[in-house]
Each structure stands twice: as structure tokens, then as C-alpha cells.
Amino acid sequence: MKLKSFFAATTVVLASLVSPATQASGTLNVALHQDPGNWDPIATFLVSWGAVGSQVFDGLLMRTPDMKLVPGLATKWEFLEKNTKLRFTLRPNVKFHNGEPLDAEAVKFTFDRLLGEEGKKGPQQSNYNAIEKVVVVNPGTVDFLLKSPDPVLLTKLAGYGAMIVPPKYIKEKGSQYFGMNPVGTGPFKFTDYKPKVSLSLERNGAYWGGAPKLDQLVYRFISEPATQAAELQAGRLDVANQIPLAMIETLKKDSKLTVVSMDGPVALALRYNTQRGIMKDREVRKALTMAVDRDAIIKSILLGNAKPIASFQGVLSFGNDPALKPLPFNPTLAKAMLKKAGVKPGAQIQLDFRGPDSNFREVAQAVAGYLQAVGITVSLKPYETNVLLNDIIPNGKTGEMWQNQWGGWTFDYDNTAYAMYYTKQRWNPYDDDAKLNALLHLQRNTWDQVSRKATLQQISRYVADQALEMPLYSLNTIYGLNKRAKNMALPADGRFRFVEATVD
Amino acid sequence: MNSMQTAAPAPAGRSMQWRSLEFVLGALLSGVMLTLVLTSVWIFPDRGSLMDLAARLSQPFAHWDHVLGTDPLGRDVLARVLVGGRISLMVGFVSVLGASVLGIAIGLVAGYYRGFWDMLLMRCVDVQLALPFILVALTFISILGGGLGNIILFMVVSQWVQYARLVRGMVLSVREREFVQAARAFGVRDLAMLRHHILPNVLGPVIILMTLNVANNILLESSLTFLGLGVDPLIPSWGGMLADGRTYMQTAWWVSVFPGVAIMLTVLGLNLLGDWLRDRIDPTVKL
Amino acid sequence: MGGFLIKRLLQAIFVVLVVTFLVSYAVRLSGDPAIMLSQGAGSVTEQDLQNIRKGLGLDRPFLVQYADFVRAMLVGDFGQSFLGGTPVARLIGDALPATLALASVSLLLSVLVSVPLGIQAAVNKGKRADQFIRIISLVGLSFPNFWLAIMLVLLLSITFPLLPPSGWDGPISLVMPALTMALILSATNVRLVRTAMLETLSAQYIMVARSKGLKERVVLYKHALRNCAIPLITYIGLQFGNLIGGLVVVEKVFNWPGLGTLAFDAIAGRDYPVLQGTVTVLSIIIVAVNLLVDIAYGLVDPRIRTK
Numbered sequence A: 001m002k003l004k005s006f007f008a009a010t011t012v013v014l015a016s017l018v019s020p021a022t023q024a025s026g027t028l029n030v031a032l033h034q035d036p037g038n039w040d041p042i043a044t045f046l047v048s049w050g051a052v053g054s055q056v057f058d059g060l061l062m063r064t065p066d067m068k069l070v071p072g073l074a075t076k077w078e079f080l081e082k083n084t085k086l087r088f089t090l091r092p093n094v095k096f097h098n099g100e101p102l103d104a105e106a107v108k109f110t111f112d113r114l115l116g117e118e119g120k121k122g123p124q125q126s127n128y129n130a131i132e133k134v135v136v137v138n139p140g141t142v143d144f145l146l147k148s149p150d151p152v153l154l155t156k157l158a159g160y161g162a163m164i165v166p167p168k169y170i171k172e173k174g175s176q177y178f179g180m181n182p183v184g185t186g187p188f189k190f191t192d193y194k195p196k197v198s199l200s201l202e203r204n205g206a207y208w209g210g211a212p213k214l215d216q217l218v219y220r221f222i223s224e225p226a227t228q229a230a231e232l233q234a235g236r237l238d239v240a241n242q243i244p245l246a247m248i249e250t251l252k253k254d255s256k257l258t259v260v261s262m263d264g265p266v267a268l269a270l271r272y273n274t275q276r277g278i279m280k281d282r283e284v285r286k287a288l289t290m291a292v293d294r295d296a297i298i299k300s301i302l303l304g305n306a307k308p309i310a311s312f313q314g315v316l317s318f319g320n321d322p323a324l325k326p327l328p329f330n331p332t333l334a335k336a337m338l339k340k341a342g343v344k345p346g347a348q349i350q351l352d353f354r355g356p357d358s359n360f361r362e363v364a365q366a367v368a369g370y371l372q373a374v375g376i377t378v379s380l381k382p383y384e385t386n387v388l389l390n391d392i393i394p395n396g397k398t399g400e401m402w403q404n405q406w407g408g409w410t411f412d413y414d415n416t417a418y419a420m421y422y423t424k425q426r427w428n429p430y431d432d433d434a435k436l437n438a439l440l441h442l443q444r445n446t447w448d449q450v451s452r453k454a455t456l457q458q459i460s461r462y463v464a465d466q467a468l469e470m471p472l473y474s475l476n477t478i479y480g481l482n483k484r485a486k487n488m489a490l491p492a493d494g495r496f497r498f499v500e501a502t503v504d
Numbered sequence B: 001m002n003s004m005q006t007a008a009p010a011p012a013g014r015s016m017q018w019r020s021l022e023f024v025l026g027a028l029l030s031g032v033m034l035t036l037v038l039t040s041v042w043i044f045p046d047r048g049s050l051m052d053l054a055a056r057l058s059q060p061f062a063h064w065d066h067v068l069g070t071d072p073l074g075r076d077v078l079a080r081v082l083v084g085g086r087i088s089l090m091v092g093f094v095s096v097l098g099a100s101v102l103g104i105a106i107g108l109v110a111g112y113y114r115g116f117w118d119m120l121l122m123r124c125v126d127v128q129l130a131l132p133f134i135l136v137a138l139t140f141i142s143i144l145g146g147g148l149g150n151i152i153l154f155m156v157v158s159q160w161v162q163y164a165r166l167v168r169g170m171v172l173s174v175r176e177r178e179f180v181q182a183a184r185a186f187g188v189r190d191l192a193m194l195r196h197h198i199l200p201n202v203l204g205p206v207i208i209l210m211t212l213n214v215a216n217n218i219l220l221e222s223s224l225t226f227l228g229l230g231v232d233p234l235i236p237s238w239g240g241m242l243a244d245g246r247t248y249m250q251t252a253w254w255v256s257v258f259p260g261v262a263i264m265l266t267v268l269g270l271n272l273l274g275d276w277l278r279d280r281i282d283p284t285v286k287l
Numbered sequence C: 001m002g003g004f005l006i007k008r009l010l011q012a013i014f015v016v017l018v019v020t021f022l023v024s025y026a027v028r029l030s031g032d033p034a035i036m037l038s039q040g041a042g043s044v045t046e047q048d049l050q051n052i053r054k055g056l057g058l059d060r061p062f063l064v065q066y067a068d069f070v071r072a073m074l075v076g077d078f079g080q081s082f083l084g085g086t087p088v089a090r091l092i093g094d095a096l097p098a099t100l101a102l103a104s105v106s107l108l109l110s111v112l113v114s115v116p117l118g119i120q121a122a123v124n125k126g127k128r129a130d131q132f133i134r135i136i137s138l139v140g141l142s143f144p145n146f147w148l149a150i151m152l153v154l155l156l157s158i159t160f161p162l163l164p165p166s167g168w169d170g171p172i173s174l175v176m177p178a179l180t181m182a183l184i185l186s187a188t189n190v191r192l193v194r195t196a197m198l199e200t201l202s203a204q205y206i207m208v209a210r211s212k213g214l215k216e217r218v219v220l221y222k223h224a225l226r227n228c229a230i231p232l233i234t235y236i237g238l239q240f241g242n243l244i245g246g247l248v249v250v251e252k253v254f255n256w257p258g259l260g261t262l263a264f265d266a267i268a269g270r271d272y273p274v275l276q277g278t279v280t281v282l283s284i285i286i287v288a289v290n291l292l293v294d295i296a297y298g299l300v301d302p303r304i305r306t307k
Helices: A002-018 A047-056 A104-115 A167-180 A226-233 A245-253 A284-293 A294-301 A331-340 A358-373 A385-392 A413-421 A432-445 A448-464 B014-043 B077-113 B115-130 B134-142 B148-175 B179-185 B188-227 B236-250 B254-281 C002-027 C033-037 C046-056 C064-076 C088-125 C129-141 C145-159 C172-203 C204-211 C216-254 C259-268 C271-299
Strands: A026-032 A062-065 A070-073 A074-080 A085-090 A129-140 A141-146 A188-194 A198-203 A216-221 A257-272 A347-354 A378-383 A400-407 A469-482
Touching: A047 A188, A047 A198, A047 A216, A070 A074, A070 C002, A085 A104, A104 A129, A104 A141, A129 C259, A141 C145, A226 A245, A226 A358, A226 A413, A226 B115, A226 B236, A226 C145, A226 C216, A245 A257, A245 A469, A245 B236, A257 A284, A257 A358, A284 A294, A284 A331, A284 A358, A284 A469, A294 A469, A347 A358, A347 A385, A347 B179, A358 A378, A358 A400, A358 B236, A385 A400, A385 C033, A400 A413, A413 A432, A413 A448, A432 A448, B014 B077, B014 B254, B077 B115, B077 B148, B077 B188, B077 B236, B077 B254, B115 B148, B115 C002, B115 C271, B134 B148, B134 C002, B134 C259, B148 B188, B148 C002, B188 B236, B188 B254, B188 C145, B188 C172, B236 B254, B236 C002, B254 C129, C002 C271, C033 C046, C064 C271, C088 C129, C088 C172, C088 C271, C129 C172, C145 C216, C216 C259, C216 C271, C259 C271
Parallel strands: A026 A216, A347 A378, A347 A400
Antiparallel strands: A062 A070, A074 A085, A085 A141, A129 A141, A188 A198, A198 A216, A257 A400, A257 A469
């Protein structure tokens, strides 16, 4: 035992030498798995941008951790002239971090930029095409003129591209500089950025929503989930946004750590190639779905950190129909159906998936095991993510099924469904269903949320009926936390906003 | 004929024993591993693919069903380790065989004839050496896709260089030696020269390089799987098991330790054999 | 000697050009940066993607893009990362010291460990010490680098919180990554030194030196070591390319902000400017090291230099 106490003593001494100075009170250390490289709101769509962007910038509207839209830089809004005009009343006395005032001019500048040449270079612009232009009514009021209905517009105005940026600062310094030294109206101010290494923010004492309690935020870019977990265990990290599922139990056992798991926006399914071989038969597709025990996968491999789904959307998604139930797990019936359809035992199919995704590797193997039990031989083909998403899927080079993963950040089925089922969309290389197309159009072009919901639910029922895919699960958003961090208000979409957060 | 090579005086006692011990141990380890791996498909007809989610991650040395425990999908670790050897050994041996044959041939030609061919070879060598292997692997594999054949092909294409360069260097120094020049003066033809005088002198270090590379390539396969590329994960391979077991190191150590032990034993056996072989061929030849 | 140098220099430049050309071409064969940048965007149309491509200069033919790259590189402009427009020169400038530091410390550590061990093994050939050293070196060869790295982190960061598990926060962060690399490198180096020493020890001139009554230590280090230099130098030169390759994996595990991680992420994200820039720098380094090795080779063994 003496050896142990010697080690303990040495450890304490060495640990104090090792710990960086940022462990001083009032500093929160956050891990992000990716560095977006540019902090300009119109330049990116990556989730990791949101983890920082929502601290530095505000939008006209904002979304709370429980996915409700609340006033942000706008205190109220109303639809005018048969929904072709959207009028915002701006919050008074708000200043950017550099002292510029937040007024209608700033809003106009932001959207002119987003919808103009600058925005053209980035991926955000296409989300806001419903906006014709922005007009200044008076310094505290601004009008959005709309050219087409967009029922998801309000949600999108809480999104990245619509975050308000300082006109004078950008005009003076240019977009390049702005991208590396962002200035906004948010609760935290930018202080330092080392590309691919770290980003530091400090509190904005003059924040309109009340000054944050933390002094400093330090983000570190760590792409390996196992490394994030190791840093948590070493006490050098307070928040980790990507931890390996396998380590959840280990982390929970650590007395200084805790793991938070909540419903998330990410949905996973195995999409079927309806043009290939045995997959052309709808009954075969249904049988394949029924052969896989999706609940067991969720319980054993994902350790309960996911929810079963019946359509390609999460539990929180608008358009989700709780009454729609997934096909039951019934391997006996599945075998019979396959036999009836004339599928011989030993039939070969190929499942394409993202190689670097270590969690899905296990899921894929489990699926293969279940299909093996009903006489289907599966070969798994790992692809680099980029190749799968850009080449294999859009060009229709897939096997009989592939890993379909979607992070519907709008939490609205429209965003997903259109891309997945409309003819010739990027993510839909094989299916061409006029009836489905019509339904998709219908829900897009109306402001009536009630009828939209009904249509969306109809769509998901139709898709399930056609067995275009095997919905697997909706993955929880999981964070690893050091218990010293309190009042974190962690959101399911990864867009942190630590106004109330404190550290012991 | 080989007057320049001083035969090491027959060492007495200990070293003689060591040499035999080397052989015995090396042959034993390699032999046992090889046998186990080759017979694995008969011992385990399901090839370790039987999944049992209820029994996932069960402890080793607890049941006779799963002597070495189970992996995250409930598959038997012992079965997978033995069956997995097939892929790993195949990757190791075939790639090294291909690379060495190619490399030796080219290296001999370049070193012996010098001139334009030598320069061309060396430029190729330089280009290949200037490309960090892993990056090339990633680029290659993202174009061609993963899979066993591509991985082996890729290893051959990027490793023949090592042999070529080594052999060329050896040939350069050997060919200046007096006995070679004497033979040439006598009019011994090139091919015979290469075969009888030069090749035996370069084989020693090449064999050691080969044995080292078999091990290396087995490990390389695991790195590629670690980086997300590699063979179909349903097919067990030692490298794949190591990579997959990474996140379970703190909770289920047996998932990655046993394949690691298998690798180590095999590599150790191969290297011991390689050492013994080198000693037999020529103990004074430098690597 | 001068002509030899110039020739090798020209060849070196040629090699770097070929390498960058091959890599630039290969990486464009699959994947699309525009898609990477618009991931998650609701309904991205082909027109949107075309706009993005145009903005990145990807709608031009490959040779034009490559020529542009070379031209810009000659004035030191490596372009901007597709991911956010950060100047590539800055990214490389930040990452290069990290990789060089790690590479050199690892190499140094490895040489410091393997030379004495190798000599000891050779001198004690056949005896306990020799057996022991050889077995240890073999064991060292049997672990994949990432596995070793993870084990070290498990031991030295989590079980005993002594060292930081990732990142570069100061010299102490170098310990584990360098140790990982050095352990693997030493495994081969020890055997190399040993074999080389064995050969020279039994050569005739050594016996002559011994019979002259020179001290054993002098004999060993002065004469024998000089003969080991050739294979050792060659192998270290050869190893440098592999060293860089192995570094990528180690850098990933330790989140080391070096060129390896940079390149790896660039391939995955099809960030062409970053990849091209990184590969250029890496191949320049490797080619330079090889050049130095060749020169040293020529210096040590004059017979090679002819022709």
C-alpha cells in the first residue's frame, strides 16, 4: 500500500505541474471534434461551428435547448400581406462586441451579404432562397419580403446563416479577417484562435441577455472520440461532444464525470437499392426489415442511447407520427416471406457504410448477423465518408443497401424527406414515385402547419408502406461532462450557449 | 572461393546452443501458430461469426463455451483469433513475397549494370520514398476502395522499393570486391555472376528484411483498419480486431489483448527463424 | 563532388514535382469538396454545388489547377484551405515545428537507446545479455503503433495521471508520442547496429588493431562504429519516409497538431490546397534527408561516388 500512496503523492505533484493554467476558476474547457476553419456564419454548415457560433452571435430568433423558438435580437415578429412580408421589431440598445449598434441596417447588411455574392460561395445561401430582399422601415424595424412560402423559415432564421453580423467591422476589415476574428452580439467575445488547435472566448459583460457567469471558454479541437474521453478522464476537459459509446460506462464510474444522453436530431436507416436484384420486390424489403432485431441493437450495442424509429426522422422531429409503428422483429415470418418471394438461401447482398464510423461498424455487423440467420449472406463494404456521400450514393453505385444518416438540424421532416425521396435528389438515386413527389411538394408550399404535419405524416406512412428503407434508430446526443460544470443547458443540436453555466 | 569472407570461428558452448534454441523456439512458435491458423476452419466451422448479443463482452476463462471471452457482438474471441490469422498471415506473406521478388530483381539489375537503368530505378525509388506511406495508402484506397486484394497490391507497390534499394547497395559494394572482378576477368557471364557470386551475398539481409516486413505488414493492416479503411469487418483479421477493440481497452481488455498476443507470438517466431536462417547462410554478412 | 551535388539537387526537385503531381491528380479522382462543405444543408441543388466549385476554382481543368498551384508555390503562396479559407502557409507553418520536433526527438531517443544496446548485444554475442536484448527488440516490433500509444495513454495518463493524454502543451507533451515512436524504431535499429557490429568485429583489421594492444573501447568505438555508419545512415534515411508515415497514426491518437494530422484530415475532407501543400513540404523534407544520406554515403565510401 505504501507504493500506492507514494504514487498518489507523486501524481499530485506532477499533476500540478502538468495542468495548464486555464484550469483557473471561471474557465470551461470544451472539446470539439472538428475545426470549421472559418467563423463567418455564412461560410459553413458544420455542427461544430454551431458550438462556437451560438456563443459569439445571435439571430433574430433563437432556439432553446428544448427546441422552442424564442425572441432573440427581434422582440416580436408578424406576418403581413398574406404572408408575403415578415416584419421584425428589433431589440433596442444592443451593441456588437466592437461597439457598433445593432439596428435595421445591420440586419439588412447581413441578409444582403447572405443572399449576394459573398453568400454564393458558401453552403448557407440555398436555405434562405425564400427571401426576396430585406427592407429597412426604421432603425428598429425591418421587413423581409418573401418570394415563396417557406414554412420552416422561422426555424431557419435561428440558424447559422441568419446570425447578425456587424456591417462596419466587415466593411473595414474584410470577410477574410472577419472569418478569423469574429465579432457578434453574443454572450461571449472572441479572443484567440489557433487553427486546428484551439479557440478562446471571454465573457461579454454587456450582453443584452445578462452577462455570463463564466470568465473564459476554451475550445480544443480533438477529432478522436477516444482521445476526448481520455482528456475527460485526465481532468483536462469539462465538456466532450464525441465520446465512444463503449466508454460510457467507464466514464460514468469516474466520480468526477457524468454522461448526459438526450434525444437527438440524427436518424439512421439502411436505405434500400430498389433497382437491384432481390431488392426490387417490396415483400423482400419488408422481410429484411423484420429479420433484424433493431431493439436488441439499440439495447446491446448502443447501450440504450438511441430510440427506435418507424420513419427516417427522430422522435423530436416535426412530422413524426408516434402512431406509426416500426415493423416488428419476426425472423420466422421474414424467412417465410423470403421463401415465398423466391429468394434462395445464401442470397448475397452488399451493405455499404462509412468506414471511419466505429459505432456503426458494430451495428452493421449485427445487422449482417441477423440477416445471416434468415439465410441472407451479407458482405460489408466500408467506404470513406466523402466517397460514399459524394460518389457512391448520388451516382447510384451502391450495393443492395447503404448506411443512410441524416442530422436534421431543423428538426423538421421536410428538410429530410425532400432530399431523400424526391426524384433525382442527391440522396435518392433510385426511387421515382410521382405520388410521393406530389405529397412532398404539397407540404413545402404552404404556411399551414397543421395541414403540413398531416401531409408529412402521410409521407412517412407511404414510405414505410413502400419499404424504401429499414429505419434503424434515432441516435441520442451524448455529452461527457466534468461534474464541476453546472447549469450547462446542453442542447440536442450541439449549439452551445453557456450563459448560465458555472464551474466549481 | 570466398576468401574475403572470414568464416566466424565455430563458437563453443553457449552460442552454439543459442543458435539451436533460436531455431527450436522459432520453428515451434511459427509452426504452432501456423498450424492453429490453418486448421482453424475445421476447429471452428462457423469461423467465429456466430453473433450472440446477449453474451456480448463476456469474460475470458469463465466458460468452456468462450474460453477467451467474447467480443462486442458476442462472437467467440478464440475462434476469431485463430481464423483471423488467415487473413493477417496472408496479407503478410503474399505482400512480402511480391514486393521482395520485384525489388530483388530490379535492385540486382540496377546495382550490377548501373548506368541509365540504375538512375531510372533510383528516381522511382526516390519518388516512392518521398511519399509518406500512409498518405499514399489513404489516397489510393479512397480511389480503389478497400478490400484484401487492393491492400496487398498496395503494399507490394509501395514496398518493393526497400528491397531494391538494399539489394542495389549491397550489389554495389560486392561487385567491387576482388573476387568478383577476378571472375569477370575470367569471362564469367553476367547471369552466372549474378546467380552464383552476387545473389548469395545479398540474400542474407534481404531475408531478414522480409521477415521484418511480414510482421510489419500485419501491423500495417491494423493501422489501415484503425484509420477506417481495410477489409470487410465481418472477416476477422488480427489487425481489425485490435482496431475495433480499442475503445474497449478499459472495459473488456481481452478483445484486443488476445489478437495482440497472437501477433506477437507469430512475429517472434518468424523473426527467430529469420535470425537462424541468416546465421546459416552467412553469419558475417551485415544487414 | 560539385557536379554530383548539382545532379542530385536537380533530381530532387524533379522528384518533388512528380510526387505533388501524382498526389494532386489522385486525390481529385474521387470525392467532392463542394459536397463536404455543404453537408447538412437542407436542399442543396446542383447549381449551389456548382457555385461553390466555381468559388474554389475547381471548375477549371486539372492541368490549369496544377500549374496555378506550382506557380503560386514558387512565390510561397500555398493557397487557402477549402475549409474556411485559412491560408495554407499558416496551417503548415503552425504544424511543421510540431512534426519536426516529434520526429527528431523520436529519432534521437531511438539512436541513443539502440546504439549502446546494439553494441552490447554484439559484444556479448550468444550470451545472456545478447539474448535478452534481442528478445526485447523483437517484442518491440510486435505492437502496432496506435495500440502502443493507447496503452501508454492508459498507463501514464489515466491510471497514473502523470502526462497529458493529447495536444502539445509544452515539452512534457512530447514524452509519450516520442516514446511510442522511439520504442518502435529502436526495435529495428538495435538489430541493425548489432548485425553491423558483428561483421566489423570479426573483420581482419579489427584483429590487427587489437593485436596492436589498443584499448578495447578505442577499438570498438573508433574503428567498428565507423563501419556501422553506412548501414545505419542508410537505414535512418530509409526510415525517414516510414517515420513520417508512422507519425500520422501517432499524431492522430495524441491529437498532435502536426503535418500528419493536417494531411490526413485534408484527404478525408478533400481539402486540396492543404493536402497539396502538406505533401509538398513533407516530400521536400524526405527528399532532403535522402539527399543528405546520399552525400554522407558518398563521403564515407568513396567508391560509390564514381559515376
